[in-house]
Amino acid sequence: xxxxxxxxxxxxxxxxxxxxxxxxxxxxxxxxxxxxxxxxxxxxxxxxxxxxxxxxxxxxxxxxxxxxxxxxxxxxxxxxxxxxxxxxxxxxxxxxxxxxxxxxxxxxxxxxxxxxxxxxxxxxxxxxxxxxxxxxxxxxxxxxxxxxxxxxxxxxxxxxxxxxxxxxxxxxxxxxxxxxxxxxxxxxxxxxxxxxxxxxxxxxxxxxxxxxxxxxxxxxxxxxxxxxxxxxxxxxxxxxxxxxxxxxxxxxxxxxxxxxxxxxxxxxxxxxxxxxxxxxxxxxxxxxxxxxxxxxxxxxxxxxxxxxxxxxxxxxxxxxxxxxxxxxxxxxxxxxxxxxxxxxxxxxxxxxxxxxxxxxxxxxxxxxxxxxxxxxxxxxxxxxxxxxxxxxxxxxxxxxxxxxxxxxxxxxxxxxxxxxxxxxxxxxxxxxxxxxxxxxxxxxxxxxxxxxxxxxxxxxxxxxxxxxxxxxxxxxxxxxxxxxxxxxxxxxxxxxxxxxxxxxxxxxxxxxxxxxxxxxxxxxxxxxxxxxxxxxxxxxxxxxx
Amino acid sequence: xxxxxxxxxxxxxxxxxxxxxxxxxxxxxxxxxxxxxxxxxxxxxxxxxxxxxxxxxxxxxxxxxxxxxxxxxxxxxxxxxxxxxxxxxxxxxxxxxxxxxxxxxxxxxxxxxxxxxxxxxxxxxxxxxxxxxxxxxxxxxxxxxxxxxxxxxxxxxxxxxxxxxxxxxxxxxxxxxxxxxxxxxxxxxxxxxxxxxxxxxxxxxxxxxxxxxxxxxxxxxxxxxxxxxxxxxxxxxxxxxxxxxxxxxxxxxxxxxxxxxxxxxxxxxxxxxxxxxxxxxxxxxxxxxxxxxxxxxxxxxxxxxxx
Numbered sequence: 001x002x003x004x005x006x007x008x009x010x011x012x013x014x015x016x017x018x019x020x021x022x023x024x025x026x027x028x029x030x031x032x033x034x035x036x037x038x039x040x041x042x043x044x045x046x047x048x049x050x051x052x053x054x055x056x057x058x059x060x061x062x063x064x065x066x067x068x069x070x071x072x073x074x075x076x077x078x079x080x081x082x083x084x085x086x087x088x089x090x091x092x093x094x095x096x097x098x099x100x101x102x103x104x105x106x107x108x109x110x111x112x113x114x115x116x117x118x119x120x121x122x123x124x125x126x127x128x129x130x131x132x133x134x135x136x137x138x139x140x141x142x143x144x145x146x147x148x149x150x151x152x153x154x155x156x157x158x159x160x161x162x163x164x165x166x167x168x169x170x171x172x173x174x175x176x177x178x179x180x181x182x183x184x185x186x187x188x189x190x191x192x193x194x195x196x197x198x199x200x201x202x203x204x205x206x207x208x209x210x211x212x213x214x215x216x217x218x219x220x221x222x223x224x225x226x227x228x229x230x231x232x233x234x235x236x237x238x239x240x241x242x243x244x245x246x247x248x249x250x251x252x253x254x255x256x257x258x259x260x261x262x263x264x265x266x267x268x269x270x271x272x273x274x275x276x277x278x279x280x281x282x283x284x285x286x287x288x289x290x291x292x293x294x295x296x297x298x299x300x301x302x303x304x305x306x307x308x309x310x311x312x313x314x315x316x317x318x319x320x321x322x323x324x325x326x327x328x329x330x331x332x333x334x335x336x337x338x339x340x341x342x343x344x345x346x347x348x349x350x351x352x353x354x355x356x357x358x359x360x361x362x363x364x365x366x367x368x369x370x371x372x373x374x375x376x377x378x379x380x381x382x383x384x385x386x387x388x389x390x391x392x393x394x395x396x397x398x399x400x401x402x403x404x405x406x407x408x409x410x411x412x413x414x415x416x417x418x419x420x421x422x423x424x425x426x427x428x429x430x431x432x433x434x435x436x437x438x439x440x441x442x443x444x445x446x447x448x449x450x451x452x453x454x455x456x457x458x459x460x461x462x463x464x465x466x467x468x469x470x471x472x473x474x475x476x477x478x479x480x481x482x483x484x485x486x487x488x489x490x491x492x493x494x495x496x497x498x499x500x501x502x503x504x505x506x507x508x509x510x511x512x513x514x515x516x517x518x519x520x521x522x523x524x525x526x527x528x529x530x531x532x533x534x535x536x537x538x539x540x541x542x543x544x545x
Numbered sequence: 546x547x548x549x550x551x552x553x554x555x556x557x558x559x560x561x562x563x564x565x566x567x568x569x570x571x572x573x574x575x576x577x578x579x580x581x582x583x584x585x586x587x588x589x590x591x592x593x594x595x596x597x598x599x600x601x602x603x604x605x606x607x608x609x610x611x612x613x614x615x616x617x618x619x620x621x622x623x624x625x626x627x628x629x630x631x632x633x634x635x636x637x638x639x640x641x642x643x644x645x646x647x648x649x650x651x652x653x654x655x656x657x658x659x660x661x662x663x664x665x666x667x668x669x670x671x672x673x674x675x676x677x678x679x680x681x682x683x684x685x686x687x688x689x690x691x692x693x694x695x696x697x698x699x700x701x702x703x704x705x706x707x708x709x710x711x712x713x714x715x716x717x718x719x720x721x722x723x724x725x726x727x728x729x730x731x732x733x734x735x736x737x738x739x740x741x742x743x744x745x746x747x748x749x750x751x752x753x754x755x756x757x758x759x760x761x762x763x764x765x766x767x768x769x770x771x772x773x774x775x776x777x778x779x780x781x782x783x784x785x786x787x788x789x790x791x792x793x794x795x796x797x798x799x800x801x802x803x804x805x806x807x808x809x810x811x812x813x814x815x816x817x818x819x820x821x822x823x824x825x826x827x828x829x830x831x832x833x834x835x836x837x838x839x840x841x842x843x844x845x846x847x848x849x850x851x852x
Contacts, residue, residue: 048811052628134597136580139587154589208629226630226638228712228803254710255798255807259694263709266701428577428816435585445583465585 029245029523035543036245037521042539043250044271045260049227054208055193056128059136061532062251067190069232069249069536070215074102074121074172074187077533079526081352081451083185087116087194087216088172097179102172102187109237110196111213111220118166120194120216126152126159127200128191140191143449144183145176182450188533218244218537227253232536245540261517270519270541276400279338279515288520292339293527294350295514296448298456300343301326301393301408301507306437306470310391313440317380318389319504322441324373325415326408326507327366335403338515343508345497346446346460347453350511350530354453357494359501370415377416384417392423395443396430404509405443434468444468445512451530453493454483460500471505520544546844550837557833562612564829565822569608572818579625579816598625600818611822621826622819626812632823639805640827643792645715646802650728650789651782658732659778662739663766669744677736684733693726693799710801723796731785738777746774772846779846783839787831791824 028035046062058067068076074088088102108116127133129141129152141149147163163175176183186192196214203212210221218240219232230251234244252268254260257275264272274282274290283290303313312318328342344362347354356362361369377383393409395401402424409420420441425433434442446466448455458464461480462472476499483489483496500506514532518525521544526534580586580594595601599610614620621632630638665677700722701709713719746752747770755765792806805824812820844850 049627051626054629057628131593132597134594136586136590136594138593139590142587150589153593155593205629205631225712225803226627226635227797227807228801252711252801253803254801256694259697259710259799259801262694262697262702266705266709268701268709426814428581428814429575431581431583432576435581465587 029540029542030243034523037541037543040246040541041248041250042246042271042522042536042541043252043269045254045264045269045273046251047253047255047257047273049253050230052208053221053224053230055190055195056124056133056135057137058190064190065534066230066232066251067193068533069217069219070213070221071190071193071195071217072108072238073189073193074104075184076535077188077526077529079524079528079538081526081529081531081533083188086188087121088187091184097181098176100174100176100183101167102174104170104172105239106170107239108216109239110216111235111237112196112199113237114196114198114214115169116194116216117169118172119169120196121172121192122164122166123197124193124195125164126162127195129153129162130159131155135191137191140186140189144186144192145178145180147175147177182452185450218535219249229253238537240537244537246536249536264517270522271525272517274338274515274517276403277335277337282517286517289517290515291518291527292513292515294341294348294530295512295532296348296350296451296530297445297512298343298346298348298447299404299443299445299509299512300346301509302434302439302442302444302469303471303504303506304437304439304441304469305472305505308437309470310440312380312382312389313391315380316503317376318382321373321377321380321383321416322412322418323504323507324361324364324369324376325411326509327369327411328509329366330411331404331407332510335407336400336510339513340510341513343511344501346456346500346506346508347493347497348448348456348511348530351448351453351456352451352530353490355490355494357498359498361501373415377418382416382418388419389416390419390421391440392421393441393443394423394425394430394433394439396427397424401443437468437470442468444506447512448531453496454480454489457493457496460496460505469506471500471503473499473503473505475499546841550841553833553837553840557830557837560833561826561829564825565612566608568822568825569604569611572816572821573604575813575816577816579818581816598623611819615826621823624817624820626815626817626820632819635808635820636805636823636827639792639803639808642712642715642802643797643804643806644790646720646723646727646796646804647786647790647792649720649724650731651786653724653728654731654735654785654789655778655782657728658735659739659775661732662736663743663771663774665736665740666743666747667766674740677740681733681736684729685737687729689726689730689793690795690799692729693722693795696722696726697799710799712802712804719800719802723800723802726799727789727793727796731789734781734785735778738781739774742777743770743774746770749773776843776847779839779842783835784832786835787828791828791831 050063050066051060052058053063053066055067055071058064072086074086075083076086078084087104087108089105091100091102093100104118110116125141128135129138129149131153138153148157148161151157152159152162165173167173194216199214200207206212210224213221218235218238220235222233223231233248257273260272261275263269279290279292303319332340332342341349344359345356378386381387382389393405395405405422409422412418412420433439446456446459457480459466460471460476462477476496479492479496483492486492521542522539523542524539580591599607611622614622623631624635661677665674668674697709700707707718707722711719752765752770755769792804794806794810796802797804797806808820808824812824
């Protein structure tokens with residue numbers, strides 16, 4: 001064979017391999033027609049290592065992101081967060097709203113080629129509820145209303161008593177304890193993903209290792225170095241593999257956000273968070289890459305309403321004054337400066353269907369608020385000319401929390417003559433102190449579990465386990481109870497916010513934004529999904545200009 | 546000598562036991578627990594988890610079970626924070642990483658530090674001496690949490706020569722910056738110790754005798770001065786070696802090496818009891834071993850010392 005012929009053959013072979021290996025090379029996006037980059041790889045930063053990537057045990061946001069790529073539940077979410085078919089193609093609900101019947105697709109496969117069956121869901125849900133699994137998220141099944149979930153988790157019933165069963169391989173029947181219109185949406189959560197029983201039984205606790213794990217999502221786990229990286233690559237067995245564009249997704253674990261930003265700028269990452277305060281500079285330098293979109297958390301200050309709290313804070317006028325004297329615009333625009341919004345309600349402004357109710361505090365200018373605050377504190381007999389008022393602001397150690405606490409204590413001092421000192425504690429100690437009401441005023445934040453105001457407002461209910469300020473209001477409790485079954489609960493939720501505001505139950509400070517650097521070529525990231533549930537299979541890398 | 550080593554090992558065991566008990570006491574005294582979060586777990590769920598990890602047992606029982614597991618099965622228990630891994634997994638994965646960059650750092654620190662210190666001592670009060678002293682003071686004053694991000698800024702962002710982090714199985718490009726960041730301050734300390742001890746040695750009588758006999762300077766240094774001058778460096782190196790091979794929080798956090806250093810702080814923050822214990826025991830055992838090694842080296846270098 002002469003050299004020319006050999007070269008020709010080799011290049012033909014290479015071209016063939018090229019075509020087969022990267023099906024999307026030099027192709028266009030099937031829907032938008034946009035030219036696609038030859039290399040379809042997505043690399044993003046996560047702050048910390050994953051506590052677990054076992055769907056039954058996943059308990060954090062970044063673990064859920066991995067879970068949604070590796071596994072697929074009954075339903076997925078679209079870019080707006082609405083449920084769309086996943087393994088289930090359709091479902092029916094009984095007239096009493098208590099029984100759901102899901103029909104599964106017949107082409108869903110595990111990464112080893114086995115079909116995904118209803119039994120895989122039954123196995124997974126029982127495993128998550130089983131006390132022996134000791135999942136932190138076993139309570140999720142109870143929140144879903146799954147029949148007997150509480151009793152199974154408590155060890156009072158065997159896991160097979162759980163309200164889920166396989167009618168046949170492709171039909172899953174779920175029984176819940178009360179009608180819950182949002183039930184289907186809840187099956188997009190990792191705790192509900194199916195699991196491959198044979199794999200877990202064969203490998204035990206090691207089943208989540210690369211090489212051992214069998215999964216049914218658009219990706220399979222190919223590499224995982226704890227505290228360093230986690231890599232997932234296209235699952236050839238996935239039923240919708242033909243429409244998956246990204247070939248490889250890498251999560252790099254980078255604890256330090258400034259280092260992550262440097263590495264982003266050096267081209268090592270396609271997505272990272274922007275450190276507090278740097279958004280204005282970055283959005284000027286990189287207007288196409290620095291973006292800000294709503295993120296589901298609310299930042300607030302908690303009053304200790306309980307007996308262990310300071311007496312002055314039992315006076316609603318004092319609490320009102322403190323709330324009004326906080327200039328939220330300064331905090332949002334001068335300290336955070338990342339597209340966050342000032343908050344006058346606990347409910348995040350971007351929650352679906354939410355409209356802020358009429359509230360005095362929201363309509364005033366800051367000068368008016370300061371004026372009113374001074375009147376109120378004088379009436380109560382404190383502040384400038386009155387009894388001196390001093391207390392402590394508790395927060396968990398972080399630069400942003402310190403900056404905000406410093407600003408607020410200054411605002412209180414200047415406007416009201418109140419002396420607030422700062423006390424920071426590391427996370428676990430802070431939670432302990434807060435949970436035991438050993439504080440006066442404490443920083444807190446809450447993120448939505450689902451896209452509805454009650455995910456926040458439940459914290460105001462007297463007997464809520466999350467009510468660390470021990471705020472008690474019977475009217476509010478009654479409204480929240482009514483909202484559970486109401487046709488249109490929104491007006492009730494608005495009233496709840498009004499009551500909370502009139503009583504200054506908390507000081508809402510700002511609504512979070514997710515502030516990121518994102519490569520210009522990374523497309524289709526669902527910034528409109530309020531809970532930011534993204535799926536790598538929906539993303540793609542455009543060819544750019 | 547053998548009986549000395551045997552005695553030291555015999556003392557090491559109760560020392561480690563005291564270390565374990567003391568760590569347990571301090572650990573349990575810290576408020577909060579491993580399963581705290583902003584949304585407290587329902588009591589039943591928490592009870593299930595605590596039962597699984599034996600945290601529902603009385604403290605003394607937990608300590609006894611733990612020691613038993615370590616001694617009999619060499620099992621350091623499960624991690625509470627990283628539920629897919631055991632402490633053995635964590636150490637098996639992270640320790641080789643820190644060991645790699647730690648040994649390189651030690652080599653760099655010793656070679657550069659000793660050379661620099663010796664050169665400075667030999668040319669005392671010359672420009673070389675001032676330069677060496679200047680460099681070491683600068684290197685010691687520059688904290689590695691400042692130096693590490695600056696290295697990334699320069700070598701990754703500006704020059705584009707080295708990857709900004711990760712380990713990649715210990716590929717050399719990933720090792721360079723952690724080694725520089727970790728070794729610099731050790732190198733500076735070694736250089737300063739070496740300089741002063743070399744100066745002292747050079748002024749002692751036996752060196753004067755050697756020189757009076759007409760030995761060339763290089764032979765005086767290598768044959769006579771080096772060994773005694775190294776003694777203080779070696780006693781410094783005992784604990785310093787442990788510090789280097791168990792890694793550094795800063796290096797692991799900034800360079801995302803996946804080494805064991807990041808667990809020092811994380812496990813304490815997370816109240817990840819078994820990981821705290823595993824790492825404490827690892828560092829304790831290494832400290833004891835290296836101190837023993839230093840003592841043995843001492844006897845070998847300095848004929849005046851007999852155990």
